[in-house]
Amino acid sequence: MTVSDEAAQVVVSDGQQALLVRPPAAILPMLRELRHQSAESDDGPWWRVLISLTHAADARFEYDFGSEPFPGDHLFPRQAYLADMGTYPRKRLPVWLAAYVGHEERQTRPPGIATVQASTDNASGTAPTPIGAALPPFPMMWARWGVISAAFVAANSPWGPRISAALGWFESSTRDGSTLHRLPNGRAILSGGVWDAPELDAAYNDGEQLPQLYRGAPDWVADPVLNPRAANGLLSFCYWWDGSAWYCGESPSVEQVGAAIPGIWSSDTAVDIVADSTEGRSGAWAAALVAAAETGTVTRTLLTRAFVGEGVDLDNAYYQLILAGVVN
Numbered sequence: 001m002t003v004s005d006e007a008a009q010v011v012v013s014d015g016q017q018a019l020l021v022r023p024p025a026a027i028l029p030m031l032r033e034l035r036h037q038s039a040e041s042d043d044g045p046w047w048r049v050l051i052s053l054t055h056a057a058d059a060r061f062e063y064d065f066g067s068e069p070f071p072g073d074h075l076f077p078r079q080a081y082l083a084d085m086g087t088y089p090r091k092r093l094p095v096w097l098a099a100y101v102g103h104e105e106r107q108t109r110p111p112g113i114a115t116v117q118a119s120t121d122n123a124s125g126t127a128p129t130p131i132g133a134a135l136p137p138f139p140m141m142w143a144r145w146g147v148i149s150a151a152f153v154a155a156n157s158p159w160g161p162r163i164s165a166a167l168g169w170f171e172s173s174t175r176d177g178s179t180l181h182r183l184p185n186g187r188a189i190l191s192g193g194v195w196d197a198p199e200l201d202a203a204y205n206d207g208e209q210l211p212q213l214y215r216g217a218p219d220w221v222a223d224p225v226l227n228p229r230a231a232n233g234l235l236s237f238c239y240w241w242d243g244s245a246w247y248c249g250e251s252p253s254v255e256q257v258g259a260a261i262p263g264i265w266s267s268d269t270a271v272d273i274v275a276d277s278t279e280g281r282s283g284a285w286a287a288a289l290v291a292a293a294e295t296g297t298v299t300r301t302l303l304t305r306a307f308v309g310e311g312v313d314l315d316n317a318y319y320q321l322i323l324a325g326v327v328n
Contacts, residue, residue: 001035001047002084005076038063044090048074066094068175075100095196096234098204103233106210114214114222121216128216128247131239134254136264138188138241140294142168144264145180146324147293151277154307154317160277161262163324176260178237181225186243191227192260197236199252204233213238215249236260267294274306293326 001007008023008031031049039045048064064070078101085093085101093101109117121127135141145161145168152160161170168180170192178192191213193200202208213235214221221240229235237251237260251257263269267290275286285306292298298321303314321327 001031001049002076002080003087004083005080006031007074039088045084045088066097068094069096092201092205095201095204096232099200099233102204105231105233107213107230107233107235109214109222109226109230111219111222111224114217115219117214118217118219126216128240128249131246131248131254135190135239135246136266138182138186138246140267141180141190141264142182142188142324143293143296143326144267144270144290145170145262146321146326147290147298148262148264148270148273148277149324150303150317150320151274151307153320154303154312154314155277156311156313157277163320165323165325170260170262172259174259176257177227177229178257178260179227183220183225186241187220188241189221189225189238190240190246190261191230191235191238192257193227193229193234193236194257194260197234197252200234200236211236211250213249213251216247217249218242267291292328293321293324296326297328298326299328 006028008028010021010023010027012019012021034049035045043065046063047066048070050062050064052060052062069075081097081101092098136144146163149161149163149168153162159171159173161168163169166182168182169177170179171177175195176193178190181189183189199208199211203210217238217240221238223230226238227235237248237257239246239248239251239254241247254261258265263273267287270290271283271287274290275283285302289298289302289306292302300314300318303318303321307314307317318327
């Protein structure tokens, strides 16, 4: 509910069957008044409320102040939230909502804009920042991403990274995540976001400047190969591999965004994840699998020895490795 938009539904259940019914007309005015009263709290008025009522008339109220993003079908147009804040000013907004109403596409980089920005940076001598060994070389990163993806797929886990022929993606259970795009000529882009990034909070809630994530970036760092968070104003890092080294603009250190990147930091890190994600026969088999992935020599026999246990999905795990290009 906002001052301009509202939506409600009532679900009636006997414990075995549920029925969706139209809310009685008298409910909405009561909810508006309830929300108005909540405006006196430090958090301001709630955005959503869930009311559970039993046959004994025991009512439970759960108020949602936006600590986590709303589902798409519960999200109103940005104008609704701007109108609401005009009536009920707030000291701060959750970062995701602040970005939703205020990002103004400032993190997008269409190819045409990328070309202009890259040319301007070249003319002014603006160079990117090399990040040294903070990230492994892209070929090693890609291989480890692929084998970790295979481990999570083998374990039938809904979490963990996944990979395709030119894209690796990762979304954690804590809403951090990233994408790794493999480009022609040995190039790559790693971009994504950490939940409640402080620099985004400062930009959207305190009026600070957004970090120039693409400062000094080449023209091939553009929207089609950036993490979808860029379109929502929630991108907090962007690194690019030019074929020999990693670079960035005003991104945080890799350590600060580690929660958004799967365990590709070293062979040992990948081995630990592979061994923990399935009922591995031994750490030695996990180490052998990671070493084979890094040299492009994985075989189905090796995968079978590394991943054992009831319900292990070897076929889909092996296909992840095929897509990663690390199969012999």
